[in-house]
Amino acid sequence: MIHQLITDVDGVMTDGKFFYTESGKIMKQFGPHDNDGIKMLRVHGIKTHAITADERGFLITKKRLDDIGVPLTLVSENYRLNFIETNFGFQYTAFVGDGFYDFECLSKCQIGYAPKNATEHAKNHADHIIPCNGGEGVLLYVALDILQRENYETNT
Amino acid sequence: MIHQLITDVDGVMTDGKFFYTESGKIMKQFGPHDNDGIKMLRVHGIKTHAITADERGFLITKKRLDDIGVPLTLVSENYRLNFIETNFGFQYTAFVGDGFYDFECLSKCQIGYAPKNATEHAKNHADHIIPCNGGEGVLLYVALDILQRENYETNT
C-alpha cells in the first residue's frame, strides 16, 4: 500500500537538461503526461511530493510545481535519504529517481522507480524501470503501476 | 470519407514538452512538415481544427496556429468528446491525439490516429499509429493517409 509518491524533478519530470545563457541557468523543459499521473493518484488519496537538489534552478522548478499543485523541497543529495525517513518514512512510500546518488532512496523506499534513461547505478537499485525516458511522462506510468497494485480503477 | 481533421496540439504538433523560466511556461517547440500536410488537406477541401487543453500555454499555441491559419479552441479534457460530437459529429471526422484521456475520441471518431510516441493507452484505441513522434511531422503522414484512402493525388 502506497500513501505518498516522492519524486525527483530533473531527469524524471524533465529530460535532465537545462538551458544556459550568458546570465546563467534560465530555463528547463518539462514533459507531457506527468500531471495526468499526479491527478490520478490525488483522486485516490495518494499525495505527491517533489524534491530537488538543484539550487540554481530552484525558482524555475518551483514555478512549474506550483502550477500543478505539488509541494517541492530543496534537499541536497547527501540529506535526501534522511529527509524521506524523517518526513514520510520508507514504508508506504514510492520513490522515483534517476541519478547516481539516488540508489539509496530507490533501495530503501517501499517501491523504487527509475526512468528508462536513468544512470545504470539508479536502475540497478530500482524495483521497476519505467518504459519511457525522463520528461516523456514517467509519472503517468508510475501512477498507473501504483494504482494497478492497489487494484484501483483508472477510468479505462 | 473525411470532411475534417481534429487534432490535439501538444504531443502531436510538438513533442509534448514545454519550456519554463521563473516566470512560468513561456515557450513550445513546434515541428516540421505539419503545415505541408495541412495545406494538402486544404487543397482537397478537408478542414483542420485544433483543440488544446493547455490553458497556461494557450497564447503560445494560438500564435502558432494563427500563423498557419488553423482555428484553435481551448477544450478541457473532460469536454473534448462532447465538443467534437456537438460541433463536427464523429462521422467524417479524423482525430489525432496522444494523451491518456484521448482514448474516447480516438475510438469514436471515424479514424483515430496516434503518434508513435503516444501513451500506450492512446495507441491501443487508435486505428492507425503514425510512424513518427509528435513534433516530427505527424500531420503530414496523417494527411497522406487520408488522401490515399480518398484516392486523391498528392503531387508525387
Next chain:
Amino acid sequence: MIHQLITDVDGVMTDGKFFYTESGKIMKQFGPHDNDGIKMLRVHGIKTHAITADERGFLITKKRLDDIGVPLTLVSENYRLNFIETNFGFQYTAFVGDGFYDFECLSKCQIGYAPKNATEHAKNHADHIIPCNGGEGVLLYVALDILQRENYETNT
C-alpha cells in the same frame, strides 16, 4: 565533379523544429559539425549556398548563415527547382533536402542527399541517405562524401 552544394536549412542544419513564444517564432536550434563540412568544401573550392522557404524565421536563419559565411536566399517551395536551374544548373550541383517537396531537386541535381530522418518521400528520391539526423552534422557527412568521390584528402 561537384562545383557547389545547395542546402536547405531547416531539417538539415537544424532538426526542423522551431520555438514559439506568445510573440511568435523566435528561435531555432542549430547543430554541430556542419561548419566543419562547409570549411572542408571551401578549402577545395566547392561553394555552399543555402536556401530556405521559412519567411517567418528568415532573420534567425540569416543570422546563423552570416556567422558562418554562407549566402542564404529565401525561395518558396514552388520556385526552388527553378531557382537552382537558373542560378547554378543541375550539373555539378549537389543538393541536400528533407521535406516532401524537395523530391524534384533531389532527383534533378547531380547528387541528392537526404538526412536519415527526412520524409520518406525525400529519401525515396535521394541518391544517398546521410547516416545522421538533421541538426546532427549532416553537412559534415555530405562534405566527406563529396570529397571522397573527388578523391581529395580530408586531413585524416
Next chain:
Amino acid sequence: MIHQLITDVDGVMTDGKFFYTESGKIMKQFGPHDNDGIKMLRVHGIKTHAITADERGFLITKKRLDDIGVPLTLVSENYRLNFIETNFGFQYTAFVGDGFYDFECLSKCQIGYAPKNATEHAKNHADHIIPCNGGEGVLLYVALDILQRENYETNT
C-alpha cells in the same frame, strides 16, 4: 594513472546543439550527471579542465563552467593538440572529444574517450566509446571508468 581530465564542452557536456535568435547564438543546453562525475574525480585529486573552440558561445559556456568550478580555455581547433602538450602533457591525461578534428588529441592522450554520438572519425581514434550521447552524462561515465582503472571506491 590519470592526473587530469581535459574535456571538450560542446558535444560532450551538451548535445552539440545551440540556439539562435535574430540576435545570434544565445543559449546552450547542458545535461545531467556531468557534475557528479567531476566531483567524484575532484575527491580523488583528479582535476578537470575544459577547452572550447566556440568563440561566439564562449560567455555562455564560461557561465556554466564557472558555476561548477571548472576552468575553461578558448583554444582553436588547430592549436588544441599543442595546448594540451604544453600545459599538461599527454601522459597522465585523459581527453574527451566528439568532433572530426579531435582525433589527434584522442590518439595522443593517455586515454581518449568519445560519446556514443561522436563523429565516426572521433570514435575511430578513441580508446573508449562512452555508452551515452553528449549532454546525457558523458563525464559521469568517464569518471567511473577512470576511477575503476585506478581502483578507487565510488561510494556504491
